[in-house]
């Protein structure tokens with residue numbers, strides 16, 4: 001079976017390249033013909049319908065929602081689906097999707113959209129936000145990964161500066177879940193099953209991302225943690241994901257974010273699990289059972 005692995009058209013991050021190659025390797029080991037392709041011209045609208053080359057399925061390693069929807073409309077099964085990728089790409093849409101679902105998520109205040117960069121910041125909105133979330137609070141752009149769009153804000157001056165700088169970028173503010181240092185648990189879920197957990201800790205930054213110096217270690221996947229993350233994946237209809245979990249000082253779990261294209265190299269290394277192999281197996285079984 002021919003399998004398309006779609007990667008971003010401008011991909012240059014080494015981890016992204018390695019991710020696609022590992023999945024290709026494990027699909028090939030199971031008899032598939034895996035083709036890694038940059039995500040441009042893979043599907044087009046022609047004579048009023050969407051045309052694309054035929055594949056058994058597509059491993060969609062990009063976040064480009066338009067490309068995902070085009071490929072899906074051509075009849076291709078995407079792992080993950082276009083809708084799931086879209087919801088996970090936008091952290092606030094993820095929070096909205098999970099809210100009312102029985103999952104603990106940190107309190108969030110969404111910043112109203114502003115279309116004019118020269119507008120004054122809305123101080124009434126900022127004061128209301130501080131009243132709800134207190135300092136320190138966390139600011140996040142809706143789109144962002146590897147910790148890049150996440151900032152800890154300690155006072156009103158920092159908040160006003162952040163708001164001014166990000167006025168026209170979709171963003172939101174979130175309650176800071178204090179656990180003493182930059183720490184979270186990354187849980188990988190494949191086909192509805194949590195397969196491993198990695199604790200990430202950074203002693204010099206409140207963000208635990210490996211790319212910012214966080215150190216990963218194998219973490220015990222308790223039934224409570226596994227069922228929380230499996231519930232999250234099911235609720236967002238994800239075939240594969242990495243769920244980031246924060247733990248407060250009382251040991252309470254909070255869903256921080258959900259990554260539809262979570263890098264797995266560090267988790268494979270520290271947990272000793274063949275994540276790419278399990279994902280390849282899951283996708284092939286799923287397609288062969290249709």
Ligand SMILES: Nc1ncnc2c1ncn2[C@@H]1O[C@H](COP(=O)(O)OP(=O)(O)O)[C@@H](O)[C@H]1O
Pocket residue numbers: 091106138140144145146147148149150174175176177178182183184206207208209244246256257
């Ligand atoms: N509300 C929060 N309270 C405490 N720490 C947080 C909070 N949100 C994020 N962090 C820290 O910042 C890191 C990056 O945030 P995250 O939302 O996962 O963004 P990214 O997509 O950039 O990884 C998290 O892994 C966690 O260590």
Ligand SMILES: [Mg+2]
Pocket residue numbers: 146147244257
């Ligand atoms: Mg994260």
